[in-house]
Structure formats: structure tokens, C-alpha cells
Amino acid sequence: MPxxxxxxxxxxxxxxxxxxxxxxVVMAVAATPNILLHLPTEMSRTTVTVHALQHAPPRLALVVxxxxxxxxxxxxxxxxxxxxxxxxxxxxxxxxxxxxxSLFVADMLPRSVRALVVGLLPADxxxxxxxxxxxxxxxxxxxxxxxxxxxxxxARHLPAPALYDLMTEPQWEATLAGRGMIRISGDLTIRSYxxxxxxxxxxxxxxxxxxxxxxxxxxxxxxxxxxxxxxPRRSFTPSPERLALLLRLRDLLARRGQRLVIVVMPEHPxxxxxxxxxxxxxxxxxxxxxxxxxxxxxxxxxxxxxxxxFVDQMHPGGSGSQQITxxxxxxxxxx
Amino acid sequence: xxxxxxxxxxxxxxxxxLLLIARRHTAQKNVLLIASAIFYMWWxxxxxxxxxFSATIDYVVARKIEQTESPHARRSLLLISxxxxxxxxxxxxxxxxxxxxxxxxxxxxxxxxxxxxLHIILPVGISxxxxxxxxxxxxxYKREMPTTRSxxxxxxxxxxxxxxxxxxxxxxKNFLPQLDTPRRMNFDRATFFLFxxxxxxxxxxxxxxxxxxxxxxxxxTLWGSxxxxxxTLCFYVQIYCDxxxxxxxxxxxxxxxxxxxxxxxxxPYFAKSPPEFWKRWHISLSSWLRDYLYIPLGGNRNGTLxxxxxLMLTMLIGGLWHGASWNFVLWGGLHGAxxxxxxxxxxxxxxxxxxxxxxxxxxxxxxxxxxxxxTWIPFRVVDTRDMLYTLRKFIVFDxxxxxxxxxxxxxxPFATILLLGGFLLIHIASELxxxxxxxxxxxxxxxxxxxxxxxxxxxFILWPPAARPFIYFQF
Numbered sequence: 001m002p003x004x005x006x007x008x009x010x011x012x013x014x015x016x017x018x019x020x021x022x023x024x025v026v027m028a029v030a031a032t033p034n035i036l037l038h039l040p041t042e043m044s045r046t047t048v049t050v051h052a053l054q055h056a057p058p059r060l061a062l063v064v065x066x067x068x069x070x071x072x073x074x075x076x077x078x079x080x081x082x083x084x085x086x087x088x089x090x091x092x093x094x095x096x097x098x099x100x101x102s103l104f105v106a107d108m109l110p111r112s113v114r115a116l117v118v119g120l121l122p123a124d125x126x127x128x129x130x131x132x133x134x135x136x137x138x139x140x141x142x143x144x145x146x147x148x149x150x151x152x153x154x155a156r157h158l159p160a161p162a163l164y165d166l167m168t169e170p171q172w173e174a175t176l177a178g179r180g181m182i183r184i185s186g187d188l189t190i191r192s193y194x195x196x197x198x199x200x201x202x203x204x205x206x207x208x209x210x211x212x213x214x215x216x217x218x219x220x221x222x223x224x225x226x227x228x229x230x231x232p233r234r235s236f237t238p239s240p241e242r243l244a245l246l247l248r249l250r251d252l253l254a255r256r257g258q259r260l261v262i263v264v265m266p267e268h269p270x271x272x273x274x275x276x277x278x279x280x281x282x283x284x285x286x287x288x289x290x291x292x293x294x295x296x297x298x299x300x301x302x303x304x305x306x307x308x309x310f311v312d313q314m315h316p317g318g319s320g321s322q323q324i325t326x327x328x329x330x331x332x333x334x335x
Numbered sequence: 336x337x338x339x340x341x342x343x344x345x346x347x348x349x350x351x352x353l354l355l356i357a358r359r360h361t362a363q364k365n366v367l368l369i370a371s372a373i374f375y376m377w378w379x380x381x382x383x384x385x386x387x388f389s390a391t392i393d394y395v396v397a398r399k400i401e402q403t404e405s406p407h408a409r410r411s412l413l414l415i416s417x418x419x420x421x422x423x424x425x426x427x428x429x430x431x432x433x434x435x436x437x438x439x440x441x442x443x444x445x446x447x448x449x450x451x452x453l454h455i456i457l458p459v460g461i462s463x464x465x466x467x468x469x470x471x472x473x474x475x476y477k478r479e480m481p482t483t484r485s486x487x488x489x490x491x492x493x494x495x496x497x498x499x500x501x502x503x504x505x506x507x508k509n510f511l512p513q514l515d516t517p518r519r520m521n522f523d524r525a526t527f528f529l530f531x532x533x534x535x536x537x538x539x540x541x542x543x544x545x546x547x548x549x550x551x552x553x554x555x556t557l558w559g560s561x562x563x564x565x566x567t568l569c570f571y572v573q574i575y576c577d578x579x580x581x582x583x584x585x586x587x588x589x590x591x592x593x594x595x596x597x598x599x600x601x602x603p604y605f606a607k608s609p610p611e612f613w614k615r616w617h618i619s620l621s622s623w624l625r626d627y628l629y630i631p632l633g634g635n636r637n638g639t640l641x642x643x644x645x646l647m648l649t650m651l652i653g654g655l656w657h658g659a660s661w662n663f664v665l666w667g668g669l670h671g672a673x674x675x676x677x678x679x680x681x682x683x684x685x686x687x688x689x690x691x692x693x694x695x696x697x698x699x700x701x702x703x704x705x706x707x708x709x710t711w712i713p714f715r716v717v718d719t720r721d722m723l724y725t726l727r728k729f730i731v732f733d734x735x736x737x738x739x740x741x742x743x744x745x746x747x748p749f750a751t752i753l754l755l756g757g758f759l760l761i762h763i764a765s766e767l768x769x770x771x772x773x774x775x776x777x778x779x780x781x782x783x784x785x786x787x788x789x790x791x792x793x794x795f796i797l798w799p800p801a802a803r804p805f806i807y808f809q810f
Binding site for chain 2: 010011013014016017018020021022023024025026027028029032177179180182183184186187190191194224227228
């Protein structure tokens with residue numbers, strides 16, 4: 001007499017179907033890191049920068065990190081030519097780059113590098129998080145970055161354990177979080193066809209001036225973007241978590257004979273107009289404290305550009321980047 | 336405990352295992368009742384007393400109604416059930432609404448009352464199980480069904496966990512007889528694919544589109560017509576997939592346990608008229624309102640004016656059932672008005688041959704769906720100023736196609752359009768050739784297995800980072 005399952009006559013076939021779904025999930029988990037390496041996503045630049053750092057030329061003397069404001073704002077080719085003697089400088093900024101990513105870059109810097117310039121906005125000194133999304137860290141891992149004991153030590157001694165936990169979690173766990181990037185890649189692929197105003201290819205692979213935002217947006221679009229992203233700011237409260245990360249980053253670099261230079265990048269005049277003067281007064285006090293008490297080299301450019309030096313609500317254009325690059329170059333040569 | 340979480344998977348597996356161990360029908364019903372209570376208490380254990388209270392009232396009242404011959408006494412008993420059920424619903428769901436409106440009226444007259452906000456927590460599923468229990472008492476009152484002797488069976492009917500928190504709304508005369516005979520669990524492919532269909536609709540489509548629509552509707556006044564249209568389309572598909580996805584999963588889970596629930600959706604976005612839409616959308620609620628409200632009010636039997644009144648009342652109450660807010664009343668009122676206008680239009684166009692043509696039906700469907708899209712705006716956008724702005728941008732297109740560089744990048748607009756388009760294509764194909772799940776249940780096993788590998792991979796890639804609760808949980 002044939003076996004009759006109490007769960008119904010079709011149960012065996014159902015088990016096969018469920019196992020196939022599980023197999024599909026497992027195959028997707030296994031394939032995701034490889035898929036991510038080959039699909040265009042916001043993080044694809046990471047694979048380029050990690051590879052570049054692992055094969056850096058001995059003339060490399062200066063590296064700049066930061067988000068898209070820094071990508072658009074610093075021309076590292078010009079910066080390198082202004083170094084004495086003339087050396088190689090790279091801008092390794094990437095869209096949405098977090099401060100913690102400067103730690104990974106610092107960890108990979110070859111000995112020839114003399115300084116790491118980190119571009120930040122004032123708000124970055126007040127943000128509390130010292131970690132980054134799992135999907136972003138996944139790209140460092142799949143690109144071949146493995147944190148050194150020193151970098152792990154930096155993360156371990158931060159006030160919050162999140163970054164250390166992230167750097168020590170198993171890869172499959174990071175893959176689970178990274179899967180969303182596949183969907184984003186679909187978006188980016190279509191965007192790259194539709195948005196001819198963006199130089200996405202340059203943003204992906206250029207190590208010197210990876211500025212994606214080249215075309216000035218209309219007044220209407222600017223007004224809309226300002227209303228969308230800027231809210232009035234009344235007071236600046238520095239973040240002790242960020243300070244701890246900056247100090248440990250400074251010490252890590254110092255042990256290797258390298259300098260850490262923080263550049264507070266320019267803000268759009270319309271954002272400054274929305275901000276209370278108290279905010280900038282408190283920011284200036286904090287910067288003074290960073291320089292005097294914590295011996296961090298810091299260059300504040302937050303109000304150095306005019307409206308015409310920006311191409312949109314936050315990204316410096318050609319004239320803006322020339323000024324920023326010149327000011328950073330001057331500061332590096334005098335200090 | 337959401338159906339698309341590992342917690343629920345563990346809960347359901349344990350329940351099935353216990354049902355297998357229990358073997359005897361009575362013991363299996365006990366297991367199901369305990370499982371249902373645990374499922375409900377997962378949200379807030381205290382509210383179990385509320386649902387037990389509601390079930391006890393209706394169990395006792397219905398027995399008394401059955402035993403009583405005097406029409407007056409039967410009516411009084413029915414009134415006790417209605418007052419206690421609607422009283423609880425009114426207190427938990429509408430007291431805050433009443434308070435806000437009273438405050439508004441007082442302020443209009445310059446009086447600033449100083450009372451403490453009640454901060455009432457809405458018990459999950461109260462709108463659904465209240466309608467479960469009332470259907471029983473009213474049917475017993477109408478002598479359409481006998482009472483059940485077993486309080487356990489009645490409690491299981493009220494608390495049966497698959498449809499407990501977001502429907503389909505159970506009818507006692509359909510469900511209670513199923514408890515009289517031993518049930519055979521049914522883990523077949525068709526049922527599983529029905530569950531999978533619901534899962535894909537909810538987790539992949541609804542939640543995927545919500546990640547675009549939610550931020551837009553949070554500040555709609557920042558956007559022009561093209562973005563408003565896209566967000567409205569997203570919500571149009573999101574709410575359908577969210578709610579019908581839950582219903583599909585609930586029906587499939589009940590079927591796995593051996594119980595049949597009534598369908599709740601029949602591709603309503605192909606409806607060509609307001610009455611057809613309500614025969615296809617949230618069928619268990621619209622048929623409940625028809626049978627227990629519209630028809631008792633007189634239906635269409637007492638002339639045009641009374642029919643209009645009954646239609647409007649039914650739809651306004653149907654709107655209010657969704658939530659204690661004027662925007663839901665407006666939503667119900669718009670649909671009521673559409674039903675009234677449609678009645679007039681139907682009588683005028685009676686006998687027109689053009690009504691039978693494909694072109695007419697296509698235009699009718701597009702017009703109906705434009706109206707449905709429009710009415711989702713007051714449903715979704717609560718703030719009056721935002722709602723009026725959104726409606727204006729939706730109706731009067733501002734020809735602003737400026738989408739690309741307006742800060743939408745983080746919301747993945749193009750992936751959203753792909754997801755929206757993909758869903759609509761599959762939906763149209765389902766209407767023409769039958770559901771994908773039905774095909775998968777029929778094809779040879781190797782083909783279904785290969786498709787499942789692809790589905791598994793898609794589930795992994797597109798699964799949202801965090802499980803969002805179902806929209807209808809709040810009702």
C-alpha cells in the first residue's frame with residue numbers, strides 16, 4: 001500500500017518545490033558578490049579605488065577622501081602638480097562616502113603617501129554614527145580589502161561597537177545586506193542612459209578628478225533641491241563618537257609617518273543663509289579645539305565659495321574646484 | 336507576527352507539527368485555538384481579553400436569541416450584541432477621532448478645554464473580528480443558521496489566526512460548519528503557490544513600491560505632476576498587492592490547515608464600473624456591508640432617493656470602517672457618489688449597442704481606474720492641504736517632467752518604474768490567461784522546479800531590508 005502523507009497527497013512534490021526555492025536562494029547568496037563586482041552600482045568605484053591602492057605607484061604622495069562634494073571639489077592632478085617636489089595625488093572620494101571609509105583607505109595607504117586629506121561637511125563633524133551601511137562595507141570586502149590588526153584595533157576602541165562588529169562579521173551576513181545593491185544597479189544603469197548631464201564613467205574610474213556633476217542645473221531645479229534637502233540649523237553640537245574616530249585615525253596615520261588633514265568643504269550659500277550664525281560660531285570654536293587640544297590639522301572652507309561656484313545645491317563646479325584645490329594646496333605647502 | 340517573517344514560519348511549523356501529533360479532530364481544534372490565541376497575543380497580550388469578551392457576548396446572546404420566540408426580546412438581544420460590539424469598536428477606534436473633532440469645534444467657539452488625551456491603542460484586527468462575530472449573531476437572528484453548541488468552536492471561528500488581523504472577513508455560516516467535520520491538511524502545490532503569490536505581492540512588489548511612494552507622500556508639495564502621478568501609481572499597486580497579498584497568504588494558510596476561506600479579491604483593477612469594482616475589491620467587506628447594512632436599510636427597493644441615501648450611507652460607513660479620519664470618510668463618499676452616478680448613467684445608456692463594443696469597455700475600464708487612482712489620494716494623504724495639492728497636481732497635469740535631477744536618486748525611481756511595469760504586465764497576463772501560480776501548479780514538476788529556483792533567487796535579491804507591516808493591520 002503506497003504511503004499517504006497526512007499533509008496531503010501532493011506533499012512530496014511540494015517538498016521538491018520548496019527545496020528548489022531554497023536552492024535558488026543559496027545560489028543567489030553565493031553569486032551576489034560576483035554579480036556586484038560586475039554590475040554598475042553607486043559603490044562600484046570602491047572596487048576601482050581598492051585595486052588602485054593595492055597597486056599604487058611609488059610616486060603617490062597624497063590621497064583625498066570624501067563624498068561627492070569632495071569628488072567634485074578637489075582636482076588631485078592639480079594638487080599633485082603643486083606639491084614640492086611634484087608628486088602623484090589621488091582623489092578617492094566616492095558618492096555618499098562615510099568617515100569610516102577613510103579608515104579603510106588609511107589602512108591601505110602605501111608608505112610613500114605623506115598625507116591623507118579627508119573632505120567633510122560641518123554636519124559630518126556632528127553626526128554620531130561611526131559606522132557605515134553593511135552594503136557599503138561589503139564592496140570593500142569583495143574588492144579584496146582585509147582590515148589590518150591596527151585598523152581592527154581602531155574600530156574596537158571606538159565608543160560604539162558597530163564598526164568593529166561590521167568589520168568582523170562573516171561575509172554571508174554582509175552579502176544578505178548587500179543584495180539591495182542589485183536593485184540599485186538596475187536604477188543606475190537606466191540613469192546612466194537618461195542623465196547625459198552626469199559623467200558617470202568618470203565618477204566610476206577617474207582617480208584624479210572624478211567629478212560627476214558638470215552641468216549647472218536650472219534655477220527652478222536648484223530652488224526645488226534646496227527646499228528638499230536643507231532645513232534651518234540653529235546650533236552645532238560636535239559628536240564625541242566622530243571625534244574618537246578622528247583621533248584614532250590621526251594616531252594610526254602618525255604611527256606610519258603620515259599626516260591627517262581635515263578639510264571642511266564649502267557649503268552652498270543658500271544652505272548657509274538658512275543656518276543660524278550661532279551654528280558657525282560653535283563650529284569655529286570646535287575647530288579651534290580640534291587644532292589646539294587635539295592637534296588635528298584642519299582647513300575650514302565652508303563659506304569660501306559663491307553661488308556661481310556651484311553647479312547645483314551642493315557640488316562645486318569648475319571654478320569652485322579650482323579655488324578649493326588651490327586653497328588645499330596652499331595649506332599643505334605651508335604646514 | 337507577520338506572515339513573511341521567520342518568526343511566523345517557526346510558529347506555523349510548530350502548529351502543524353502539533354496538529355499532526357493531536358490526530359483527533361477535537362484535539363486539533365484545541366491546538367488551533369491555542370495557536371490562534373498565541374498569534375493574537377504576540378502583538379499585545381492584554382487584548383486577548385477583549386476578543387474573548389466579544390466572543391462570549393455573541394455566543395451567549397445568539398443562544399438566547401435562538402431560544403427566544405418573542406420578536407421584541409429577540410430584537411433587544413440583537414441590540415445588546417450590536418451595542419457591545421460597536422461600543423468596543425467605537426471606543427478603541429473612534430474615541431480619539433471624536434476627541435479631536437470636539438476639540439476643533441470647541442476652539443472654533445474660542446474655548447480651550449483642558450483634558451487629558453486618552454491615547455487609546457487600537458487593538459489589531461478589531462474591525463475584522465467584530466464583523467466576524469456580528470455576522471454570526473445577525474444570521475442567527477435572521478434564522479439563517481443555527482447556533483453552535485461549542486464555545487470552543489465559536490471562539491476558534493472568531494480567533495482563527497490566518498484571517499484574524501486583516502481578513503478576509505469570515506462569515507459564520509461558511510466557517511462554523513467546517514468545524515463539525517475532521518479536516519484534512521492540504522499541502523499541495525496549488526496552495527503553496529497561492530501563498531507564494533501573496534508573499535511575492537507583499538514583500539517584493541508592495542514593499543518595493545512603498546520605498547518610493549512613502550517619501551513622496553510625506554512631503555507631496557515638493558513635487559510636480561509627473562512625480563505625483565508616479566507615486567500615486569505606486570500606491571495604487573502597493574495597496575492592492577499589500578492587501579490582496581495578505582488575503583492570498585491567509586487563504587493559503589487556512590487551506591493548508593484544511594479550511595476554506597472566501598476569496599477577497601478578483602483583479603479589481605480590471606473593473607469597468609464602480610459596482611464591478613466593489614464586487615472585485617475587498618469582497619468580504621463589500622458583501623458584508625451589502626448583506627448587513629445596505630439591504631437592511633432597504634437597498635434599492637424604495638425608490639431612487641432612498642437608494643441614493645442607502646448607497647451613500649453604506650459607502651460612508653465603509654470608508655469610516657477603514658479608519659477614524661475624515662479622509663477615509665471622503666474616500667468612501669467619493670465611491671458612494673460614483674455608485675450613484677453610475678446608476679444614473681446606466682439607466683440613460685440602457686440598450687445602447689456601443690456598450691457591448693471592445694472600445695467602450697476599454698474606455699470604461701480606463702475611466703474607472705483613473706477614478707480609483709484619484710480616490711487613493713485622499714486615502715493615502717491625510718493632511719488636508721497636502722491632499723488638495725496632490726489632487727490638483729494629479730488632475731491638472733503641470734507638464735513638468737523634471738524628474739531626473741531633482742534629488743530622487745536615492746529612491747531608485749527607474750527601478751521603481753521597472754517594478755511597476757513588470758507587475759502590471761504580469762497582472763494583465765493573469766487577467767487574460769490565468770494566474771502565474773495556477774500555471775505553476777499545473778506544469779510538469781521539472782518546469783515548476785526550475786521556475787522555483789528563479790523565484791528563490793528573485794526573493795533573495797528583491798527582499799526588502801526590513802519587514803513592513805501590512806497596511807490593513809491599522810484598520
